[in-house]
Amino acid sequence: MNNNPATSYKRSYSESQSCTQPNSFKRSKFTVFLAERKASNQLECIINYIKKKETHSSRNKSNTEQLTQDIIEYYENFKQEDTSFILKQEIRNKMERIIIDIFPTASLFIIGSSNSGFSVENSDLDMCLYIPDMKEEDHRTICSNLYQIQSLFRNPNTLRSTLVIPARVPILKLVDVKNDIEVDLNINNIVGVYNTYLMKAYSYVDCRVAPLIIIVKHWAKFHNINDASKQSLNSYSLALMVLHYLQVCHPPVIPALQQRNKELFDIDNYSLQHFSDYKSLKDKLIWKSENEQSLGQLLRSFFHYYAYEFKFDTDAISVRLGAKIHRSQVNRNIPNIKYRHNQSWKYICVEEPFDKTNTAYSTYNINTFNLIKLAIIYTFKQLDLELKIGSIFHKLPV
Template sequence: MFSRSPGFPHKQRQNNGLLNQFPGPPIFSQQQLVEVQRNRTNSNSHGLPFCLPVIPPYQWNSAHRTPPPVPQGSPLAKGRKRRGDDHSQYELKRQCYSPPGPYIRPAATASRSPLPTRLETARAAGTFPSDVHSRASTPLSSPTPAVPSLGEASQDSDLISLRSAAKDKLSQQILELYVSCEQQDDDLERKELCRAQLQRDIQRLFPYSRIYLAGSSLNGFGSRSSDADLCLVIQEGSVNQKDAVHVLSLVQKFCYTLSYIDRPQLIRAKVPILKFRDKVSGVEFDLNVNNIVGIRNTFLLRTYAYIEKRVRPIVLVIKKWASYYRINDASRGTLSSYTLVLMVLHYLQTLPEPVIPCLQKDYPECFDPSMDIHLVPSEPRNIPPFISKNQFTLGELFLGFLKYYATVFKWDKHVISVRQAKVIPKTNCTDWRKFICVEEPFNGTNTARAVHQKDKFEAIKSQFHASWQVLQLRRDLNSVLPLQRSKQKR
């Protein structure tokens, strides 16, 4: 997976395994940390510090564009923070991300624009390895990307367009909830600053490591109260559960020496995580080790989130709805937020007139599951915006989503597949013997395997049916989700 990445040691340097590579307690004394830094410096024949990231994982661009005017009195003008022109001392150390551009069908043509200045500068400085030069030098397909760069102001033009189309009460309520609760640029920046600082510190323990921000904080479906998921990548390939626990235990002990980390707690789950709180921002973080598929699906979902303006509001209201009825917690045997998002995307893909395309079918090269991980953030950038013929309002889409899973979808026969934009039949495979089957788009596992009790499954099904019946009669979001209470939780 990392065969072309310059950032990780050669395989022969890792042949003793992680437990032999990092045995016993971590090296935490000040003298030892100084020695580690000295060794890293001396390891470079030119006398320059050898540390990662050689290629920044994402490109963080500050907001410079002038936002479109917002009508006076519009709720869109409320509660939307803007970043100022001043930049913090961390501006040059932020996580890098090259956003997907606007979507276009493979057979269509598009005008070409010159390579962005920041990529030319990086190439001139020699910060890209040779294998990335050829990819980075491909001209971008559109001067106006559909997906905003990180740190860039949200696309208010989309919100204004959605408001002008929201003639019915239900659509207006959904949009109002979305504007009130969506993650702001400042929220994301606070998470990014902690990630950047933690990466610098952890590289004192694991010099070849990188930390990626993933999950809802980055995929476009986060709310203001969303926790942040981090992925610590320390070597080529996967890491087994035993090694992951060992690495996280070292990181946990190390976190006690960091003044900005509070309450590090190791959770020995199927995918072990280290939970902690950033004292500066107050954000809760979940750190995993080498969960590479989480990085891949973050950028797949981010492309879906911005490829059509109705996707993010619909996903947010459905997550709020599921949380209100307590069917949105995998640790309690119900649906994870990731599973819910896949269910929404599947519904939007399979309408008679689809709201969104099937990205993995139309652009397999952009979402290749074997792609080097440092290329994952930038590969979707040539995808232009999808123009759907479907004119359903937000209210109609929410009601249709509930109806689809209440009356149309066959839970006992079908597997939900966003990768293929259709249902596929259940087989006798262990993963597909569960009550609910949702295919992970990259590794093919069942993301809904946590729903293993019949009573929880029946509760989920009944809630879809009950909410659909009530909402089709009243067409008022408050009838299935108290709007004011949901806004307060954000």
């Protein structure tokens, strides 16, 4: 009998074309508890899940086998359901029908984790409204148009607008009252359409990608380092950090798709509609990794990499190139000079794969940066003590 956790994982999980859970990881009695999460705080839900998991977890699992099983079950319990995505598509369709009354040439795209495969249940819905012939960086016009759109959504019983946030990327916030789904709408921030397409592609090339990204996002939320408004990391940066590690580990789990499949991601040769056509995308991505490590092994190595190998003061993450590069190289690549010499490149550099800006621009506070580093190092040490999912949710010694 083959007792290698990596081999058993690959056989039971990766062989499935849809990358669904094997029979041994079908939803357990924890699902009954998790079904009530909509009415509770998500962080409390995570904590309660871990407490229950620690109570019932097997003590006979060796090495990373138990951790791998925990991650798979965690992912299956928390990931966005197909029915939820269908509901979000319906919201998108309803909004577009209303908006085209005043912007008849506009198109509405679902962007972010809801569409990339990295979303959890009850997550927000991010959308980009593309209005042709409008300058992308015309901040005043964008805000004005968002206020116009806000006036269309005044019904307190259906879609209700709440406020316009005139940030660097202006946002209109709405709520789908019936389904309690928060909606964030931007105008012409089309890089979100491009990177959602890229993220979706990475979710297709290896079925270990999505579980790792979701578990790392929940880890960051637990440690209060997943909130750009509080100068910590946004979810997109965390996803890019996971993808980067999976590209540079040996052998790589995933390739650099923008180098390997350049024709699919060439924004100069395709219309925007190309980057919302996911039907044939999976068939165009032919990749088989030689890396047979389990989810548990990869998660532990992810934390080791950022704790001891990645040098935040000199290194920058480039998923576009599939490599760790020097900060100065990233600076030379930035097309817009206003991003070259400011605080947005101060502590963590995560290159946006298309416009080459820093997705971790919000992390410019030294105390927050130190907290992020502490969380990474402390989590690795906890995993070194005990390879179980509860180890990544230990409170920091601060």
